[in-house]
Amino acid sequence: MTITKSGYVAIIGRPNVGKSTLLNKILGEKISITSPKPQTTRWQILGIKTTSDVQTIYIDTPGVHRDEKRAMSRYMNRVASSVMLDADVVIFIIDATRWQSEDDMVLEKLKACDKPVILVINKIDLVKDKAALLPHIDKLKNKFSFAHIIPVSAMNADNLESLESEISQLLPEGPALFPEDQVTDKTIRFQIAEIIREKLIYATEQELPYSTTVEIEQFKQEEKLTEIGAVIWVERQGQKAIVIGKKGLMLKKIGTLARREIEKLLDTKVFLRLWVKVKEDWTDNDKAMRSLGYE
Ligand SMILES: Nc1nc2c(ncn2[C@@H]2O[C@H](COP(=O)(O)OP(=O)(O)O)[C@@H](O)[C@H]2O)c(=O)[nH]1
Ligand SMILES: [Mg+2]
Numbered sequence: 688m689t690i691t692k693s694g695y696v697a698i699i700g701r702p703n704v705g706k707s708t709l710l711n712k713i714l715g716e717k718i719s720i721t722s723p724k725p726q727t728t729r730w731q732i733l734g735i736k737t738t739s740d741v742q743t744i745y746i747d748t749p750g751v752h753r754d755e756k757r758a759m760s761r762y763m764n765r766v767a768s769s770v771m772l773d774a775d776v777v778i779f780i781i782d783a784t785r786w787q788s789e790d791d792m793v794l795e796k797l798k799a800c801d802k803p804v805i806l807v808i809n810k811i812d813l814v815k816d817k818a819a820l821l822p823h824i825d826k827l828k829n830k831f832s833f834a835h836i837i838p839v840s841a842m843n844a845d846n847l848e849s850l851e852s853e854i855s856q857l858l859p860e861g862p863a864l865f866p867e868d869q870v871t872d873k874t875i876r877f878q879i880a881e882i883i884r885e886k887l888i889y890a891t892e893q894e895l896p897y898s899t900t901v902e903i904e905q906f907k908q909e910e911k912l913t914e915i916g917a918v919i920w921v922e923r924q925g926q927k928a929i930v931i932g933k934k935g936l937m938l939k940k941i942g943t944l945a946r947r948e949i950e951k952l953l954d955t956k957v958f959l960r961l962w963v964k965v966k967e968d969w970t971d972n973d974k975a976m977r978s979l980g981y982e
Contacts, residue, residue: 690867693742694858697774699767699797701789702726702750704780705809709841710734710747713851718871719747720885726750726897727888729981731766733872735865741855742863746770751793758973762981768796776834776857777804778850781827783811783820783838794831803834803857807850812840876903879949883917883961886944887930890937895929898922898970905960913953916960920969927963938963 698706702725710732711717718734720727726749734745748770749763771777779797781790797804806827814820824836835853839846871878880901887899898921905916921927931938938961946959969975 689740690737690742690863691740691860692855692858693744693861693864694775695744695746695773696776696778696854696858697746697748697770697802698778698780699748699771699793700750700780701787701793702752704750704782705841706750706780707732707747709778709780709807709809709839709847710745712841712844713745713847714870716870718873720881720888722885722888724888725752726763727885729763731770735870735872737863737865737867741858742865742867743851743854743858744864746774751789751796753789753792757971758976762976771796771800771802774802775859776854777802778807778854779804779833780807780809783808783814783823797831804831805850805853805857806831806833806836808836808838809841811838812843812845875908875953876906878952879903879906879915880917882948882952883919883941883945886941886948887919890941890944891929895921895926898926899930900969908953908955910955912956912958913949914958914960915949917962919961919963920966921963922966922968922970924965927965930963 698710700706707719707721707728710719711721714734714736719732728747728749732747734747736743748767751767752760752764777797777800779793820838827836834857837846837850837853839850880903883901884899900920902918902920903915904918905914907914919930921930942959942961946957949959950957966975
């Protein structure tokens, strides 16, 4: 069959509501890293799903943040806003268990964009009394004229087919925009850096994840073995000591977890070398951010 419909779907919401989880579940593979901590997704990431007659291009975005003091937060809010303007359909995700003032911030942005918006109420697996959702849904209906309101559990892939089918109804007619076997716009190097960053986020506590970024310096892929060298950038000497850990144990743990997942991605053995280096206050400095790839 040939593709008759295609278009872009922006996935928007405050941090931690499950945007990246939803993308991965719809695509059936891990395109975008996830974690219980905010600021996990820093970039705009495409996940492309091609069925027999529809090509849907999902755009995962960083969460919309209230705090615009730091260059990193401003950068992430800009990404979220510009993605909305380029999309054919917007998915606005909220957490079924709580509405926060940042959700209102997102809603304000949506009012300015004039696109069909599907409200996705996520994490319904955590709602014990499902009947309690109904008055909540009624209230949300008064806030905005949504094209649809769909409760899901992204984690359990619950009700995602109905979401996908409503999305495809709203897409414009058109040919495939990407090769039919392509699933993301990101390079392998990018995906590897993100896997390392995900393990780092899980392994370290509190503020540290926001102060780190990963840069791939060496990448040599051969049939059976891939050699990778990566730098973990932190903002201060003290953070460097934390990432390395006592006797290097923390860095070793991050390396082992990352290596296993990269081996699955590449289907080769992987030799992974990690360094930790300091670049002072890089998240608060537009120039330092650009030098690390945050354009
Ligand atoms: N219980 C539950 N947890 C979820 C669901 N979807 C996502 N999560 C969790 O919520 C956290 C944030 O998810 P993530 O996709 O990174 O959120 P994002 O910041 O919006 O991209 C992670 O710990 C996910 O495992 C869901 O449907 N149910
Ligand atoms: Mg995310």
